[in-house]
Amino acid sequence: MNVKIGEYNVLKVIKEKPMGVFLDDGDIGILLPKRYVPRDTRIGDELNVFVYHDNEARIIATTERPFGVLGDIVKLKAVSTTDFGAFLDWGIMKNLFIPKSQIQNIIRPNGEYLVKIVIDELTGRLAASEKLEQFLSNEELTVKEKDLVTLLIYRRTNIGYEVIINNVHKGLLHYNDVFEDLEIGDKIGGFIKNILPDNKIDVGKGEIGYERVENQTEKILRLLQENKGFLPYHDKSSPEKIYSFFGISKKTFKMAIGSLYKERKIELTKDGIQLL
Incomplete structure (x- = not known):
């Protein structure tokens, strides 16, 4: 059986012991400690668990949900530092180690840092790396224009936010397409707006085209109903x-109310919009 370390796996309970239950890995089984075993779990049940290494380098399972899995780029808070690296709060009982060789800035306890979750080449265990550039490339694109993507705010520039697209590529979200303050490490939905000849990518926030407008028309109708x-x-x-009230750009708002007006669901007045 192929159990994926650093990811969620659906595994069958094969035996119960005082310390917990063992899950089928095609070998002796993976321990799910008693504190994480759902109530009324029985042999033969299948559980969705996260699999990682404990402090003794043994493979172990948990039903806790970490802030990120293998391959994710996430913002994590530092818990402590040592001469060899630092430990980051990962959202589960075991903290995630970042080796000194993968630290780019000075890491201090309680500081928050963007890292990628990787397999450490020396130990074979899950670890973090702050050196993100080595994992990002726009040479061979896996996206095309109008694709819906996940955007991670990477850094600020003079003209917009540099973003990481789907944990793989870099792109730019222009300030004039954003009507809110975004923080480094924020994850948002977006779409591929333009791909330039040198494979530089401009992105937009939210969804694109009529799918985006249709979602917003439903939201506007709901808000009208909730406000008499x-x-x-x-x-x-x-x-x-x-943006403060609807969470959308003015352009999208105008497209949405235009669509509702044509469908004769609203009336446009000098003071606002009226539900018909």
């Missing part, structure tokens, strides 16, 4: 006010 059929927002409202 009237909202004091219109095409003269500021982009900041629209």
